[in-house]
Amino acid sequence: MxxxxxxxxxxxxxxxxxxxxxxxxxxxxxxxxxxxxxxxxxxxxxxxxxxxxxxxxxxxxxxxxxxxxxxxxxxxxxxxxxxxxxxxxxxxxxxxxxxxxxxxxxxxxxxxxxxxxxxxxxxxxxxxxxxxxxxxxxxxxxxxxxxxxxxxxxxxxxxxxxxxxxxxxxxxxxxxxxxxxxxxxxxxxxxxxxxxxxxxxxxxxxxxxxxxxxxxxxxxxxxxxxRSGQSAVVVTVSDAADLTRAEALLREVVDEVHLDEGARQLTAPADGLRAMTRIAGIFDDSDIELDDLGLKRPSLDDVFLRLTGHRAEEPTHETEEVAP
Amino acid sequence: MSTQFERPESERTTGSTTGRQPGLERPEIRDTGLLRQSLTIVRRNLIHIKRMPEMLLDVTIQPVMFVLLFAFVFGGSIAVQGSPAGYREWLMAGIMGQTVAFASFIVAVGLTADIDKGIVDRMRSLPINPAAVLVGRSISSLLHSSIGIVIMSLTGLAVGWRIREGVLDAALAYFLLLLWGFAMIWLGILVGSAMRSVEAVNGLMFATMFPVTFLADTFAPTENMPSALRTVAEWNPLSSLVQAVRELWGNTGPAPADAALPLHHPVLSTIIWTVGLTAVLAPLALRAFQRRTAT
Known part of the structure; x- marks a missing residue:
């Protein structure tokens, strides 16, 4: 029909x-x-x-x-x-x-x-x-x-x-x-x-x-x-002492790495799953223990910001709380 | 949560329709016509009055207070001619004329509130005759004014007012009052559509309608006014109405020889004024309403 x-x-x-x-x-x-x-x-x-x-x-x-x-x-x-x-x-x-x-x-x-x-x-x-x-x-x-x-x-x-x-x-x-x-x-x-x-x-x-x-x-x-492009791979190491080594490893495959010491996290722009698999392989071959390895897609907020150059709306407190 | 609404097979075949409610089949929407739709809206407005009886203050306590104030406070100092029972009797037509003129107030406030709260939009989004919104509002307002006229007639009887002419004349007087109320409805729609809030309506109407209804033969004879003012007052359409009603009820003699032309033929003038006002105000009002709601 x-x-x-x-x-x-x-x-x-x-x-x-x-x-x-x-x-x-x-x-x-x-x-x-x-x-x-x-x-x-x-x-x-x-x-x-x-x-x-x-x-x-x-x-x-x-x-x-x-x-x-x-x-x-x-x-x-x-x-x-x-x-x-x-x-x-x-x-x-x-x-x-x-x-x-x-x-x-x-x-x-x-x-x-x-x-x-x-x-x-x-x-x-x-x-x-x-x-x-x-x-x-x-x-x-x-x-x-x-x-x-x-x-x-x-x-x-x-x-x-x-x-x-x-x-x-x-x-x-x-x-x-x-x-x-x-x-x-x-x-x-x-x-x-x-x-x-x-x-x-x-x-x-x-x-x-x-x-x-x-x-x-x-x-x-x-x-x-x-479509908003840049996904990112987020790597969380188990031991903060490994952060520098992990960063060096990442830099072999990506140009840009953002380091967040407090969260023991490294974020690198990666276009999709393939990049993530490659990065997973690198860490697999090393002796660095990871807590988490994930792909972070941009939120709709990021999308909106990119599209319009301004925030969608001041999110009210309520919205923030509702967010899971 | 929800259960299971089986869409009836008949619905599927109609193609573009989907969506069901629990245990309900899509009902047949019937066009019941302008009158039924308007009366549905009138019933809603009457429920408002039932829930907020103070909405009737403007046609009950307020005019009754005016009757009492003018009859007993000012009455002694105002001399009128041709009224068998004096000023109190003479006064009644004036107060009724003023009250009916305030019908515009009632319409404007009600309409602005409905527009403001989105009720008008909701109704316009329904498959009804778009005029039903205004017709319903108008009928309610005439009912509202009628309540006031009945209450004032009873108050009048209590303070000595009497109808001294025939039944037909008396009925014609009441008819003219309602006719006047009808013309005022258009003024109300115009103001109600143009103003953005109930407060603004109240402010504007208070500032204009009060002076206009006093600058007439409503509460005091025009003969004693300064001559420029007297001319304005006697050409005030409300004066024709009040003079007509007074004459038809036998509460006054004919207008003085030097009065302005309309007062010598008050019934005819009232009809001409109301038709004329409606002819001018109705298109303006409809346009204002259209502009306000359909943009």
């Missing part, structure tokens, strides 16, 4: 007055996969999502969701997708259940279905007990989960999430990731924007990096890290 991509953007451009917010963004998301739209604040992520979800009209270019053109047939697009905006856009004065009923009612779903869906979704997002409480009393994580539950009431095949975990504490973030993985397992196509490299790494099958309105790189997290 040839399947049309669930989401397609073709040379999307958006101008605000004389400012170019999105400048020719193209990508394609196969059904049932996850695209991570990665970029710093102001890169054009939200504007891109607003165009894809019919909220904002592209200055030029086209976009399709579930095969429907966002400009030609916005209604069909709205029928096929759910949107979870940047701020949790649930109604604070309504209960969780009433929020679901409101959106379900606007979709024209039957009351019987809405009731069943409400129960199922609240259960699924661990909100059953809170379902009849006013949203004002919810924590940030609960609001996000409710927001997602509300977006799912009509079971859209495509879901857009604009920075779904911004402002969440680490635990809620990991919980939300689990929920999203569940959705994908069940066949939903996701497009999520994030400033967190780690989030893209965790969730996305395919990553599109945008900066200043342009796509500057795309691929899987693995490809991105690989």
């Amino acid at each position: 040839t399947s049309t991509p669930a989401i397609e953007a073709d040379n999307l451009v958006k101008h605000f007055d004389d400012k170019v917010a999105v400048d020719g963004v193209s990508f394609s998301v196969p059904q049932g996969s996850v695209l991570g739209l990665l970029g710093p604040n102001g890169a054009g992520k939200t504007t891109t999502v607003r165009m894809m979800t019919t909220l904002s009209r592209p200055t030029s270019g086209t976009a399709r969701v579930a095969g429907h053109d966002v400009v030609q047939d916005p209604r069909a697009v709205r029928r096929s997708m759910g949107l979870t905006g940047q701020a949790a856009t649930v109604d604070e004065l309504l209960t969780g259940r009433e929020n679901i009923r409101l959106i379900g009612g606007l979709y024209g779903l039957t009351p019987g279905y809405i009731k069943r869906a409400g129960d199922e979704l609240l259960e699924r997002f661990s909100l059953t007990e809170a379902g009849d409480r006013i949203v004002k009393t919810y924590s940030g994580g609960m609001r996000r989960r409710l927001d997602l539950a509300v977006s799912l009431v009509a079971i859209p095949p495509v879901l857009f999430l604009d920075e779904p975990t911004t402002g969440l504490d680490p635990r809620s973030r990991v919980e939300l990731w689990d929920v999203l993985r569940g959705l994908v397992r069940d066949g939903t196509t996701l497009l999520l924007t994030t400033q967190y490299l780690e989030e893209a790494d965790q969730l996305a099958d395919h990553i599109v990096v945008i900066d200043r309105g342009k796509v500057i790189e795309q691929g899987t997290a693995f490809e991105l890290k690989n």
Whole structure:
């Protein structure tokens, strides 16, 4: 079966007055996969999502969701997708259940279905007990989960999430990731924007990096890290006394060695596994005891830094803590 | 975690659809039409009032306080002609006119809050008639104003106000009040779309609507105003409304011979003013709303 991509953007451009917010963004998301739209604040992520979800009209270019053109047939697009905006856009004065009923009612779903869906979704997002409480009393994580539950009431095949975990504490973030993985397992196509490299790494099958309105790189997290070139071999010797000898050995095969005495580590740029095997052989032939020998690939952070010349975003403390 | 949602075979054949929830099959999305969609939004707004009854203060305590303040504090020093029960009776149409003018306030605050919190975006991302957001907001606001009109009518009855003309005239007066409220909704949408925060809306509306609603025949007869001010007040569209309502309820005589033209034909002027205001404000309001939300 040839399947049309669930989401397609073709040379999307958006101008605000004389400012170019999105400048020719193209990508394609196969059904049932996850695209991570990665970029710093102001890169054009939200504007891109607003165009894809019919909220904002592209200055030029086209976009399709579930095969429907966002400009030609916005209604069909709205029928096929759910949107979870940047701020949790649930109604604070309504209960969780009433929020679901409101959106379900606007979709024209039957009351019987809405009731069943409400129960199922609240259960699924661990909100059953809170379902009849006013949203004002919810924590940030609960609001996000409710927001997602509300977006799912009509079971859209495509879901857009604009920075779904911004402002969440680490635990809620990991919980939300689990929920999203569940959705994908069940066949939903996701497009999520994030400033967190780690989030893209965790969730996305395919990553599109945008900066200043342009796509500057795309691929899987693995490809991105690989393409960013320099992997390094990290050698950890057992005895600090061997460091100098180990360094000398390494220098026979590589030009540049970085020495970290405290960690008893030597780092040498190496392009891939072959270099690493060679280095392993050298140490095998010597009498130097190693604690560890490993290949370190660049993190997405390194990738981003290389691509844009600036950090993705000040990582918040939360992000740092979440990092394994 | 999750369980096992079997995707129904029927879904597979439709090709582009994937994604299921536990135990749920993808429901049929029905287009229920503008009215049903608007009423769904109205119901949501009414739940807001139920949860925060203080939202009704502007059409309950506040106008009632005004009735009492003006009737008993200023009332003794303001002489009016043609009102059978004096100033208190004369006052009622003025306060109702002001309260209905404040409908714009209600719309603007509600709309700004919804835009600000992303609720409007969420609704616009749904397969509904885009007008439902504004129509729902407008119907809620008319209901809101109606509550105020009922409460003020009861307060009026308590302080001596009476309807002294026929049922049809009385009904026409109430209709004109709501018509005026309708025109004010567009002002509210305009302001609500243009302002960035509820605080800004409050500031702007307070600074403009208060003077505008006082610079009319609402609380004091225009005859005693300095002549330049009197001209402005008598051409104030609100004055036509208030004069029309007063006459239709039998709370005043005809406007003085030297009054400005609109006050001599208050019912007709009110209709012309409201139609005219709507014709000017509605396109501006829709454009502002569009600009604010669809960019």
